[in-house]
Amino acid sequence: MKQLIAEGETLGVIGAGVMGRTLLHGLFDSGAIARKQAWASAKSQVSCDAASQDLGIAVTTDFKSHVSDSGLILICVKPKQAASVAAALKEAKLRPKTLLISIMAGVTIPQLESALGTANPWVRAMPNTPCVVREGMTVICPGTHASEHHMARAQRIFEAVGQCLPVDEGYFNAITALSGSGPAYQYLIMEAFADAGVRVGLPRQLALKLVAQTAVGAARMVQATGRHPAALRDDVTTPAGCTIGGLLMLEDGKIRSVLARAIEEATKIAGDLGAGPGR
Numbered sequence: 001m002k003q004l005i006a007e008g009e010t011l012g013v014i015g016a017g018v019m020g021r022t023l024l025h026g027l028f029d030s031g032a033i034a035r036k037q038a039w040a041s042a043k044s045q046v047s048c049d050a051a052s053q054d055l056g057i058a059v060t061t062d063f064k065s066h067v068s069d070s071g072l073i074l075i076c077v078k079p080k081q082a083a084s085v086a087a088a089l090k091e092a093k094l095r096p097k098t099l100l101i102s103i104m105a106g107v108t109i110p111q112l113e114s115a116l117g118t119a120n121p122w123v124r125a126m127p128n129t130p131c132v133v134r135e136g137m138t139v140i141c142p143g144t145h146a147s148e149h150h151m152a153r154a155q156r157i158f159e160a161v162g163q164c165l166p167v168d169e170g171y172f173n174a175i176t177a178l179s180g181s182g183p184a185y186q187y188l189i190m191e192a193f194a195d196a197g198v199r200v201g202l203p204r205q206l207a208l209k210l211v212a213q214t215a216v217g218a219a220r221m222v223q224a225t226g227r228h229p230a231a232l233r234d235d236v237t238t239p240a241g242c243t244i245g246g247l248l249m250l251e252d253g254k255i256r257s258v259l260a261r262a263i264e265e266a267t268k269i270a271g272d273l274g275a276g277p278g279r
Contacts, residue, residue, distance in 0.1 A: 004032045009071030016040040016051035020076035022131050026160035039066045067092035075102045079273045082107045086115035106273025109143045121146040123154040136162030137179045141169040177266030
């Protein structure tokens with residue numbers, strides 16, 4: 001594997017929030033880059049100071065002076081900031097070969113390329129918050145000027161914090177709803193299960209530990225066995241047992257359609273996120 005960035009170049013992160021810092025920590029811990037090769041930016045001085053202390057690198061409110069040396073820039077801001085970031089990059093005289101990777105939900109490759117108005121290679125990505133514990137799920141797609149080498153560089157970044165798959169951009173809104181927002185749905189389900197454990201007499205911390213490890217174990221079973229979840233569910237469901245009774249109650253509550261509708265609604269909203277403020 002070639003170096004992530006060339007000698008004498010830097011890697012920048014515009015938006016040193018949770019995900020921006022998480023990606024940098026992953027890169028540092030994996031040895032992909034050294035701290036002296038990285039910089040980041042944040043909106044306020046308070047945020048800059050906190051991020052700088054956490055990361056051990058320079059973090060500034062004005063990133064324009066760093067752009068000319070950057071071989072790769074990660075854009076980890078809110079979708080409504082896409083236009084202002086593009087304007088700042090143009091003003092900073094961005095080099096034409098600098099790879100730009102956006103994790104802005106709902107902002108499409110055509111929108112990104114149009115906003116910048118250059119032939120820079122873009123890669124669009126959608127990670128999720130389990131990247132914090134190196135169990136993230138990220139998808140990526142190339143822009144008009146991105147090569148296989150650019151995609152390989154992007155994949156290396158996100159594999160430092162979990163798994164990464166290349167997909168067609170047409171899937172991005174659905175993926176944003178399913179895996180991008182998915183942890184929130186899982187947390188709600190886990191909270192409900194823990195509350196139910198308390199309802200039937202378990203101490204809350206014990207209930208939470210049981211629920212969390214059960215969720216981890218069930219997910220690992222799907223990954224490790226390659227079997228359909230329905231087949232794995234049948235393994236647990238013995239005749240006249242307690243599991244089938246619980247499953248029937250869940251089906252009575254239309255859990256399948258409720259979860260499906262949640263993904264459907266989130267997919268619609270994801271498609272509007274790049275349209276501007278208030279979306």
